[in-house]
Amino acid sequence: MSRFISREAGRLEPYIPGEQPMDMQYIKLNTNESPFPPSPKVVKAVSRSELLKLNLYSDPTCDQLVRAIAHRYELRPEQVLAGNGSDELLSFAFRAFCGEGKGVAFPDVSYGFYKVWAAFYGVEAKVIPLKADFTIDVDDYMDYSGTILLANPNALTGEELPAAQIQRLLEADQNRVVIVDEAYVDFGGESCVPLLCRYDNLLVVQTFSKSRNLAGGRLGFALGAPDLIADLNRVKYSFNPYNVNRLSILAGAAAMEDEAYFKNCTAAIQKTRDWTAKALEELDFTVLPSKANFIFAASKSFPNGELYRKLKENGILVRWFDQDRIRDFYRITIGSAEQMEQMVEAIKKLLGEM
């Protein structure tokens, strides 16, 4: 840190993204990307004539993209906000709905960025432990009066919380916002989007990075009552109004309109996920039941990061978190069927060498 840094910035605890090593070509199963290219409609939408318009600002309202999202989810455009990745929108939501006297509660094992944003905005975080089986008990959140933030399916574990449980939280106190981070919902989870017509204290955040094959386009979206979206816009226009570039607006709209491709990709990943979970269980792994595009698995043969290190030596990257409760687990992205077969083979080989 320089001698100029502000006290607030000095107190930050930055997020550490999954590694992107350049030393060799890895099978990358560490950042939950899709193994499939974007929809052919995306490639078509980012045309030469559109590239020639890059001298003009993007539409700060992202109208074309917002309409495509609203149409897909049967909502009105005023219920949709697009962002530079769902990370940006979650950050905006922290500013909009948390602050002095209004903290935020989230699980101890979840997306690691939640505590980083709490520090960024100086918001009091109530970190609530998952149950022993790594599931969320909504009763633990029932009396909390601040904002509630749940990833569903949960980041890291992949476990699903039934929408009816989240509905209980929405119902119990209609003066608090419940933010549901549905980054992974399209791989078999139950979305809270149908609850939006009944609860104006619900904010759903989704991303194009996983099920829409556009991690490199940096696109996310928030869905909620028009008043909540207006609050988020208030933050956006106080931070970076032109937050989504022209090409990502086009790519996102095209991806959102290609429902068939979306269904094919997400179905293939679910099939490969279930195969991978079964293969690892046969190798005596504990695999948490996942509704995401990754699995969270542990093995007595590979404690404390050992599998991460050994697989990396073999050209395969998975993610390991040096964190209490989950130090023996590995978060493994579901890639193509072939990639997962290669990983299972590599693990068998490692087990054979022991």
Added chain:
Amino acid sequence: MSRFISREAGRLEPYIPGEQPMDMQYIKLNTNESPFPPSPKVVKAVSRSELLKLNLYSDPTCDQLVRAIAHRYELRPEQVLAGNGSDELLSFAFRAFCGEGKGVAFPDVSYGFYKVWAAFYGVEAKVIPLKADFTIDVDDYMDYSGTILLANPNALTGEELPAAQIQRLLEADQNRVVIVDEAYVDFGGESCVPLLCRYDNLLVVQTFSKSRNLAGGRLGFALGAPDLIADLNRVKYSFNPYNVNRLSILAGAAAMEDEAYFKNCTAAIQKTRDWTAKALEELDFTVLPSKANFIFAASKSFPNGELYRKLKENGILVRWFDQDRIRDFYRITIGSAEQMEQMVEAIKKLLGEM
């Protein structure tokens, strides 16, 4: 505002971007875009094969882009940070170098976003009036102990402050950061980049939106001592690590490498600017001396927004700010020679009708 909004978000005063009306096709001279398409090298760089990789995250370090910028400015990559527009980087700089006990000083007539970010981060803003002739007197900033933020050439006015004046500020107190927003420097202004080798308290912020014809790509960059850039990265990794998308990284690197195209475009705009200023002066306008891709002009014939309204009726958009001291001025982007001729003709016609 919803009943859920945080106190901090309730206090925000969002920025209002230049209008982007969709009701008809305007000659848009209101948001300082380039009238020229991006470099042909940009169109080539955003290739089909790159589009097919959009399922993969962008490089959070933006290595390829950072190297292209570092090479162009004869700096080391550790002295460069890329952002989702220079707006995002200026916002990061507010968090990094301003806060409790460390305010920020900037001119009363400048980029309107500075006061918005001050409110966003709860930073005390010292707003220092420009002199009567709309120039900056650095002596007004000499004793200020917080962070100093100057747009040079100044936003709105287009007036240049010689780098030697900024050097006096850097020299006088080496424990404060001076941020120079050089969004418009490539149209004849004097950059502070050569001072970076001598002052570790200097941060220069530039953009691809004006002189690099990439407003729609949302790209900016900050240049400074490695320690300052590390502080900004600390903020970035606490907010949105994957802040630049894959295609903008490619587009930006290609634009930065096409020096000849850059020189042609910026030279053409300077020539058209000087023609436009002369034409308006002949129509009895007061035109501030501009080193930017816009001019700031007033006319007794069109007080208080009148020219903005009349030109809009005629299909030409310029920007008018309903703000003390500058209510009779118009900020007019320099478009193509043809567009400026059309604007001058339209003004002549309006004057003839009086």
